[in-house]
Amino acid sequence: MHRTKLFDHVILMMGVFFMVGPLLVALMTSSHEAAEIHRNGLQILPGGHFIDTYTTVLTKQGGFTGKITGLRMMMNSLILGFGFAAGKIILSMLAAYALVYFRFRFATITFWMIFTTLLLPLEVRILPSYEVMNTLKLTNTYTGLIVPLLASATGTFYFRQFFKSIPDELLEAARIDGAGPFKFFIDVIVPLSKTMIAAIFIIMFVYGWNQYLWPTLMTTDESFFTLVRGIKQILLVWVGSNIPDYNEAFALAILAMVPPVMIVMIFQRWFIKGLTESDK
Amino acid sequence: MLGLNKSAGKPREETDAKRVQFNSRLLPYLFLAPQMAIIFIFFYWPSVQAIHSSFYLEDPFGFGSTFVGMANYTDVLKSGEYLGIARFTAVFTALVTFFSLAIGLLLAVKADGVIRGNATYKTLLIWVYAIAPPVAGLMGMMMFDQHIGPLVKVAAFFGWDMKVGLNYNDTAFAMIVVSVWKQIPYNFIFFLSGLQGIPVSVREAALMDCRSGFRRFWTVILPLLAPTAFFLLIINTTYALFDTFGVIDVMVKDKAANNPITLVYKVYMDGFRGNDLGGSSAQSVILMIIVFVLTIFQFRFIERRVHYN
Numbered sequence: 001m002h003r004t005k006l007f008d009h010v011i012l013m014m015g016v017f018f019m020v021g022p023l024l025v026a027l028m029t030s031s032h033e034a035a036e037i038h039r040n041g042l043q044i045l046p047g048g049h050f051i052d053t054y055t056t057v058l059t060k061q062g063g064f065t066g067k068i069t070g071l072r073m074m075m076n077s078l079i080l081g082f083g084f085a086a087g088k089i090i091l092s093m094l095a096a097y098a099l100v101y102f103r104f105r106f107a108t109i110t111f112w113m114i115f116t117t118l119l120l121p122l123e124v125r126i127l128p129s130y131e132v133m134n135t136l137k138l139t140n141t142y143t144g145l146i147v148p149l150l151a152s153a154t155g156t157f158y159f160r161q162f163f164k165s166i167p168d169e170l171l172e173a174a175r176i177d178g179a180g181p182f183k184f185f186i187d188v189i190v191p192l193s194k195t196m197i198a199a200i201f202i203i204m205f206v207y208g209w210n211q212y213l214w215p216t217l218m219t220t221d222e223s224f225f226t227l228v229r230g231i232k233q234i235l236l237v238w239v240g241s242n243i244p245d246y247n248e249a250f251a252l253a254i255l256a257m258v259p260p261v262m263i264v265m266i267f268q269r270w271f272i273k274g275l276t277e278s279d280k
Numbered sequence: 281m282l283g284l285n286k287s288a289g290k291p292r293e294e295t296d297a298k299r300v301q302f303n304s305r306l307l308p309y310l311f312l313a314p315q316m317a318i319i320f321i322f323f324y325w326p327s328v329q330a331i332h333s334s335f336y337l338e339d340p341f342g343f344g345s346t347f348v349g350m351a352n353y354t355d356v357l358k359s360g361e362y363l364g365i366a367r368f369t370a371v372f373t374a375l376v377t378f379f380s381l382a383i384g385l386l387l388a389v390k391a392d393g394v395i396r397g398n399a400t401y402k403t404l405l406i407w408v409y410a411i412a413p414p415v416a417g418l419m420g421m422m423m424f425d426q427h428i429g430p431l432v433k434v435a436a437f438f439g440w441d442m443k444v445g446l447n448y449n450d451t452a453f454a455m456i457v458v459s460v461w462k463q464i465p466y467n468f469i470f471f472l473s474g475l476q477g478i479p480v481s482v483r484e485a486a487l488m489d490c491r492s493g494f495r496r497f498w499t500v501i502l503p504l505l506a507p508t509a510f511f512l513l514i515i516n517t518t519y520a521l522f523d524t525f526g527v528i529d530v531m532v533k534d535k536a537a538n539n540p541i542t543l544v545y546k547v548y549m550d551g552f553r554g555n556d557l558g559g560s561s562a563q564s565v566i567l568m569i570i571v572f573v574l575t576i577f578q579f580r581f582i583e584r585r586v587h588y589n
Contacts, residue, residue, distance in 0.1 A: 008390045009397070015387045016404045019464065022419050023407065025430075029422075041428040091315045098311035103301045110312060117323050119575045123522040123544050124567040127551035127560050128326035128333065136321075151322035156315065171301075181302045210412035212526040217552070228412045228526075235418075235533050246428065253415050260410035265403060272406075275466075276473045 023257070030054075030250035037246040049247065057251045068222045070230075070255060077209055077226040077256070083146040084208030085201045092155030093193070097185055099156075100163040101171070114153045122149070122214060130217050140221040149214060155200060158274075162196050163189070199274025202267050206260040227256035330568070334561035345558075352562035362546065362563075369542040372456060373520040379460045380516060381509070384467025389497065391468075392475040402472070409465035413526030420458035421445075421531060445533065452540040455531050459524045466519075467512055474508035475501070514578040518571065543567060 025042050032047035058070040098104075099111060122129065129148060130139075138144030166189070174184045190197075215229040225233070234249045264271050334352050336345040356362050391401045408416070423431045424444040435442040444454045478501065486500040525544050532539040541549070547567065551560030 005394060008394050011390050012387065012394065012397075012401050015383070015390075015464075016401065019408050019461070020404050022423060022461070023411075026419055026422070037428060041433075042422065042430055091318065094311040095315035098308040101302055102308035102311075103303055104305075104308040107308075110316070113324075114315065114319065117319055119572050120323075120327060120568055121518070121522050121571065123525060124547070124564050124571060125323075125326045125330050126548060127557065127564065128329035129322065130552075131329065132322070132326050147318060148322040150318050153315065153319065181304065181307055206410050210410075210415075212412060212414045212529075213548075216529075228414060231412075231414045231418050231530060235421075235530060246422070249418070250422070253418050256415050257411045260412075261407055264406065264410040268403060268406070272469055272473065276470060 026250045027254055030247055030254055032247055034245050034247050038244075053247045053251050054255075057248050057255065068225060070227070070252060072223065073225050073227045073230050074255060074259075076224060077228065077259070079142060080145055080211065080215070080226055081205045081209035081259075083142065084149055084211075085204035087146060087150050088155045088204045089197055089200060091150055092153065092157075092159050093189075093197075095153070095156045096159035096163055097189060099160055101181070101184075114156055117151060117153045118157070122152070126213065126217060133218060139218055140224055142224070144218050145215060145224065146208075149208065149211065155204070158196070158200055159193070162193065166192060195270065195273070198267070199270045199277075202263055202271045203274050205263060209260050227252065231256065327568075330561045330564045332561075333557050334565045336558055338557040348558070352558040353566070356559060356562050356566070365541060365543060365546050368452070368540050369521065372452070372459075372524075372540070372542060373517055375456050376459045376463065376520040376524070377513065377516040379456070380463035381467055381512060383460065384464050384512075385471050385505075385509075387464070388468050388471035388475055389501075391472060405468050406465040408462060409469070411462065413459075413462060413523060414530045415526075416458050416462040417527040417530030420454055420461075420527070424450075424454045445531070445539070448538055448540055451531065455524075455527060455540065458527050458531070459520065462527065463516060463519055467516065470508055470512055471505065474505050478504050511578070514574055517574060521567075521570070 025044060028046055029037055029043045030053055031050035032043050033049055036047070037043065058074075060069060095114065099107065099114075133139050133144050133148065136144075138147075170188055171184065174188055179187065209226075210228055211226070212228050212231075215224075215226050216232060219225055219229060230252060234252060333345075335347060335349060337348045337351070338345040387401075387405060391398060391405070394401070411419075421444075423429050424442065426432060426443070429444075432442045432444075442450045442453075444450050482500070482504070486496050490496045490499070521542065522544055524542065525548070528541055528545050529548075532541060532545075543563065544567065547560050547563045550556045550563065554560075
């Protein structure tokens with residue numbers, strides 16, 4: 001019995017090594033100088049250049065991109081993450097509220113029209129989506145960056161599922177007290193959905209922050225670049241340089257992963273709840 | 281205008297599950313308006329556009345287009361290059377799905393079994409979920425770098441002269457490793473929550489009936505995990521087909537020439553680099569059909585699961 005447990009721990013530790021090892025190497029390597037990395041390879045011990053590398057990446061213009069700083073990219077990433085998560089929650093709560101709590105003529109067809117958006121991911125319709133954005137003159141705008149990503153109705157289904165589980169008696173009681181649809185929504189539905197909102201916010205923030213393909217297409221103007229979008233720039237600069245700025249590349253990668261990783265870690269319980277209970 | 285409505289006797293439809301509802305002619309449309317507007321502009325319009333352009337040959341300079349019927353489709357499906365990419369996509373998807381499910385399951389079973397350090401393992405193993413695919417790709421590039429990559433040195437130790445980015449098979453190998461790495465946490469989370477949902481009484485009964493841990497897992501635990509596994513199978517397939525775009529884009533560095541790419545990447549290459557609107561759209565529609573079939577499969581299955589529950 002004791003031996004099998006030891007064996008279990010060995011497997012788990014190997015798993016942790018495989019999963020976390022590369023992250024640790026990236027963090028440590030980012031604190032060394034580029035020339036040193038070029039000479040000695042990746043590092044597993046901290047070096048002495050942590051502060052100056054990160055200061056350069058965050059505040060210096062140029063480097064991998066022409067004229068914007070890492071700080072600006074981080075701000076854009078935050079705008080995308082928060083904008084996407086907030087937009088998704090507002091849109092889908094309203095839509096789900098209409099679907100669950102109202103009786104209206106086109107309910108069934110509306111439901112199916114929303115449902116269909118789950119069938120086709122953005123990746124299969126990138127070119128026509130891009131053309132539409134061009135027609136609407138939305139390229140290189142925050143609206144163009146965020147709003148089209150809201151077109152998939154995953155959130156609506158989470159909330160629809162959740163609203164359906166709220167007991168009918170609540171609405172009956174609210175009606176007796178004379179509450180209308182707005183009051184019922186604000187005073188009953190929103191407070192009841194708090195945990196659900198938190199869980200979905202976390203998942204959607206991470207999803208928004210990590211978007212790559214859409215920002216790559218939509219933003220050619222550097223001032224709209226996100227950190228994840230900036231990764232592509234690293235590789236374009238890379239080609240043809242003698243000693244690539246490995247340290248700055250790793251620093252940028254670390255900056256791109258720290259906020260979502262922190263959020264998932266800190267709100268782990270909500271995150272797992274949101275992920276597994278909403279079934280996709 | 282507002283009032284309670286009780287639907288008596290009539291079987292409830294999918295959309296109105298509530299026994300009690302508001303009655304209002306305008307409000308539901310008002311609440312639905314933002315969602316529907318976005319869906320129409322950013323989902324239906326481009327989707328219809330894709331289907332439309334797949335039947336036309338577009339002038340690359342924007343001087344109109346000619347109807348060519350199914351020509352774009354036959355061109356795509358007859359092209360040896362496309363079929364090669366399709367074959368690679370199938371192999372890539374199968375391998376990524378298999379390994380990320382297998383490793384995720386193994387780690388979940390072990391994490392479920394140990395008592396000490398359970399929470400720590402869990403936290404450490406789910407970190408990578410939050411990392412964007414292109415960032416994962418960049419990390420992979422470093423690990424497999426010709427000069428500084430430790431994994432290349434490990435491979436060299438075994439006599440494998442690994443040239444990621446230059447050699448087709450080596451690049452494919454690195455892409456698969458990175459894609460699996462990125463997806464393990466997702467599968468781990470779902471398998472672990474599936475395992476924790478198995479009642480203690482079932483486990484104890486199994487323990488009394490069978491002493492071999494492996495057989496117990498194979499005959500009792502695994503069948504109970506089957507619904508989770510099937511759900512994950514579909515999710516992982518869609519992940520390998522679409523979400524790996526970032527990994528691939530970073531690892532082939534825009535030089536798709538001798539490097540393996542997937543079907544989604546090909547749509548992107550032809551559409552944005554090659555300016556072949558018709559061909560790219562036809563490929564989009566082919567992908568739409570693949571996803572459509574996969575998703576229908578998934579929903580039918582979920583329905584069945586709900587039914588048995």
